[in-house]
Each structure stands twice: as structure tokens, then as C-alpha cells.
Amino acid sequence: LQLGQNNIQLEMDYGVSKLVSVGTTFSHGPLKDGRPSEYAMMSIRSGIGGVYNRMDGVKSLYQPGYGFQHMFQSRFLGAEVSGLYGRYFDGFTSNRLYDAISPITENGDLNIRHLFALPLFNRRINHTLGFGIKNHQSGESHQDVSSRLYLTIPWLASFTHALTATSINNTQHPFNFIQGSFIMGFSQLKPVNLRLGMTYEASPTPQFLQSNISGDFDLLANLALRFRLTQNHILSDPFSYIIGLQHRFYQTTAFIEIRDNTFQFGLSLLLGLGFVDNKPFVSQNTLTQYGLANVKAFIDTDQDHHMSEQDIPLPNVQIDAGIIRISERTNQKGELMLTHIPLYQPTSVRIQERSLGDPYLMPLNDFVSIQTRPGSPVEIMLPVVETGEIEGVVRMVSPEDERPVSGVDIHVLDLDGNILATQQSEFDGFFLFDRLPLGDYKLKVSDVQMDKLEKVASAPQMITLTSDSPVQYVGFKIESP
Numbered sequence: 001l002q003l004g005q006n007n008i009q010l011e012m013d014y015g016v017s018k019l020v021s022v023g024t025t026f027s028h029g030p031l032k033d034g035r036p037s038e039y040a041m042m043s044i045r046s047g048i049g050g051v052y053n054r055m056d057g058v059k060s061l062y063q064p065g066y067g068f069q070h071m072f073q074s075r076f077l078g079a080e081v082s083g084l085y086g087r088y089f090d091g092f093t094s095n096r097l098y099d100a101i102s103p104i105t106e107n108g109d110l111n112i113r114h115l116f117a118l119p120l121f122n123r124r125i126n127h128t129l130g131f132g133i134k135n136h137q138s139g140e141s142h143q144d145v146s147s148r149l150y151l152t153i154p155w156l157a158s159f160t161h162a163l164t165a166t167s168i169n170n171t172q173h174p175f176n177f178i179q180g181s182f183i184m185g186f187s188q189l190k191p192v193n194l195r196l197g198m199t200y201e202a203s204p205t206p207q208f209l210q211s212n213i214s215g216d217f218d219l220l221a222n223l224a225l226r227f228r229l230t231q232n233h234i235l236s237d238p239f240s241y242i243i244g245l246q247h248r249f250y251q252t253t254a255f256i257e258i259r260d261n262t263f264q265f266g267l268s269l270l271l272g273l274g275f276v277d278n279k280p281f282v283s284q285n286t287l288t289q290y291g292l293a294n295v296k297a298f299i300d301t302d303q304d305h306h307m308s309e310q311d312i313p314l315p316n317v318q319i320d321a322g323i324i325r326i327s328e329r330t331n332q333k334g335e336l337m338l339t340h341i342p343l344y345q346p347t348s349v350r351i352q353e354r355s356l357g358d359p360y361l362m363p364l365n366d367f368v369s370i371q372t373r374p375g376s377p378v379e380i381m382l383p384v385v386e387t388g389e390i391e392g393v394v395r396m397v398s399p400e401d402e403r404p405v406s407g408v409d410i411h412v413l414d415l416d417g418n419i420l421a422t423q424q425s426e427f428d429g430f431f432l433f434d435r436l437p438l439g440d441y442k443l444k445v446s447d448v449q450m451d452k453l454e455k456v457a458s459a460p461q462m463i464t465l466t467s468d469s470p471v472q473y474v475g476f477k478i479e480s481p
Helices: 447-453
Strands: 008-015 020-030 036-048 051-060 066-076 082-092 108-122 125-136 141-153 159-169 175-186 190-203 209-219 224-230 239-248 252-260 262-269 272-274 279-283 291-297 316-319 324-329 334-342 348-350 361-363 368-370 377-395 402-404 409-413 420-424 430-436 439-445 459-465 469-481
Touching: 051 316, 066 316, 082 224, 252 361, 279 334, 291 316, 316 334, 324 459, 348 377, 348 402, 368 377, 377 439, 377 459, 430 439, 439 469
Parallel strands: 291 377, 377 469
Antiparallel strands: 008 020, 020 036, 036 051, 051 066, 066 082, 082 108, 108 125, 125 141, 141 159, 159 175, 175 190, 190 209, 209 224, 224 239, 239 252, 252 262, 272 279, 291 334, 316 324, 316 348, 348 368, 361 377, 377 402, 377 430, 409 420, 409 439, 439 459
16 A cells, blocks of 8 residues: 555465466556556466466456466476467556566557576576567557576676667657666675666667666664665756665565655555465465475484474475575474475475584485476475494505505495495595495495405495494405405
8 A cells, every 4th residue: 555556466376286277366556657457367377298388368347358368488408498478458458467578558469579598507697588579450560679687696796687679660650779777786785785777778769878776774673774866867857766664574564765855655465375284374475476385304214205203303494496595494393385486397496405504414315306386385305314424444464464455445235235335445545435324234345346356355344323323433354365
């Protein structure tokens, strides 16, 4: 609620199957120019064969009109992501749908956009290339080429540059123009979150160049000072500023601010309701736009990969989901709800090992791959096991002396005789097997190597690693037959 205007959006999604979900949306609120807008939308989403499809039917509730829009997205060659957007509206204006597409302002409009994204260098660099075609029934057509570059500098800053070249074919006033912007964010300068930006435009009309600096300063746990300073360097617009306080509590955000000598206040409520394990779940995120995943981190004492009564929950564990590092950690029950998982895309979820705090704890799996859909949370088990280590020395024995020997292959086997790991003795005969889950093992010197060298090694040894004795020492002797 802001200055007598209100924005309300209600969404509900239901997972029909593992591949298909249906949803409904109701939206009420003003457009950017102040005109009212109210619409209802029915959506069908699916993820089949690695392709995500979404089809929406839209009906205006303020004026006669209807619309249809379609979007599909897929992975290409394992890394690139491609998508195609298309939509048709008749009889009403809507620039509240699909931020990825430019606003619709004419009756009977067709918009098609193709996007191609390429993540590089462990996704620290992401480049998106877009091609857009938009035709009006009035005969006017728009063609554009857009480019967006996103660069992340670990622990320092992020940089985004967007550039769009547009050609408008109009029988009366055809013209071309270029728009661009760049933003640099410094999110590691706690308690300050600082952003520097610039927007520019080049066209036959007077050019546009505007710079801004914005950010927020954390005063208390839930209280922040927000500011934005803007200056147009070409036109004679006056200096513009916004400064205010923002307070976050539960699911609500309240703010007061001064905007160009005008006092404003506002209150926003973002509430998402879902169900996990048949229990209601409340979130500040729009749960219908992303997938849900309920993570359970625990010490798997029986090593059955599932959380049971005898297993030990792991609180305060940090989770990564794809390229997203989650700021929240698991609760006292070892659980964490992830709310920003991409829909119908394979996402790797893993434990940040450093957050375990114990070097003898090890995730049983490097990662778990999931694929989510709206309205149906995915349960993820992230078992952790206690580990130990086995160390020892290999010595060569002869009638004259006994000395350490290097280059000897030592095998660790399970009780069924399967080789789990192999190490070679070092220059001083030392070998080490670390991060072995607690349990029973057999250690032996390689029979193949001994046959080639025509030597005889000590007999295999049985080792048991327990939480009380996680480190065990063994020794092997090699001699001539």
C-alpha cells in the first residue's frame, strides 16, 4: 500500500504429476502510468524431455480483452540455455506480465523473443544474447538485438552490462536507437550494500546519459537505511534523490522515505503458502515462480541414506543449490526449505563441507540432482557420515637390515573383497587412507606387484574404524621368499 494505491497478486499452483502442474493467478494494481489493471490468468506448466513449457490464458477484469502467451526453455549442449517467448493480446494493455518481454501497448500485438545464454568459467561470467520481433496490427514493427553480460568477482563485486539495439519501422516516423545500462554491486562491504549504475541512450533525438548511486546500510538486524541519488548529465533535469528507512518484520516490510522533497510511506506484505510433509509452510518468496525443496542434513549412523530416529540431525549447515549460495542454514532439526530453485531444470544441491565444522564428517554424496515443478516440494536427503583414517609404514626386510620402502601399492577392501581405494607408500614408506566411513576394512599389499618383484608381503590385516577409535595404525613387511 503506497499513497492510496494497492498492489495485490494471488497465485496458486498444483503439481498434477511429476511433469505437469496447473496454476491460477489474480492480479490487481496500477500500471506505471497510474491506470488501473486487474486480470486473471490460467497457466499450464510442463517439463518433458528437458524442455520447460508454460502456456497462459489471460482475461482482463477491467476492460474487454483477452490474451495468450507461451514460453519454452531448454538446455543445449549441457551448458547453454535457449528460450522462445511469444504472446498475443487483444483489447487491453498489460505490462505486468513477463518482465523478459517489452510492454504491450497496442491492441492485437504479437511478440516473439529468442534468448541464448552461455555461462563461462564456473558460471562467474554469464552472457545472454536476445533477438526480438514484435508486430502490431497497426502495421508498426519492432526488431531488436540485446546483449547482457554478467560478471562475478568472488568476495568483491558483481558487474552487469545490458545493451539493446532497436529498429522501429513506422510509416510516419521510422527510427533506430541504442539503449544501455551497467550496474556494479559491492555486496561484501558489510554492513553496506552499495550499487553504482549508469543508463544511456543514443538516437536521432537528444541523447540521454544518467548516472546513479544507490544502496542500503544495515543499522540493526531488521532496520536498513536506503538511498538513491540520480543525475542526468545531458538534459536539464534537476538532481533527484531518495532517502528513507526500511524495517523488515515477519512477512511484512514497512518504509518511510523522502523522494525529491516529498514524504512517502508504504507497507508491503509478501506471503507464500505451501505444504511440506502435509504441514503448512509460509515463505516471503513467490513459491509459484520457483521450485521448492526441503533439505534434511543428518549423520547417517545406519548408512541407509534416509533420515530415521537413530540418525543425528545437523543444525547450522550451509547448503548450495546450483550457482546459488543460500544464506540461511539448517535449523535444529537439520532441515532447510529452499525456495528459489529453477523450475524443470536439473539443479545440484550440496552441503558446504566447511560448515560442518568437524574434519571427520563427510557428505555421503558429492551432490544430489533434483528437478522441481510448482506446487510440489521435493524432499532431499543429504546424509553425512563419520569418517576415520588408516595410516602405516611399509618396510623391506633382509638379513642385513630393515628399511622403509617407497612405491608399494596398498589396497583397502570391503568385506566382500572389492577394492575401495589404493595408495602408494612415500619415500619414507608412509601411506595414508583418510576420510573412510566408519566400519570394517581389509588392508593388503598388491599381489600383482609382489609377483612382479618376486617378493612376499605380510598377510592382509583386518581394521575396524569406530567413533571411539577413528584412527588406526598398521605396518607391512616385504621380504624375499
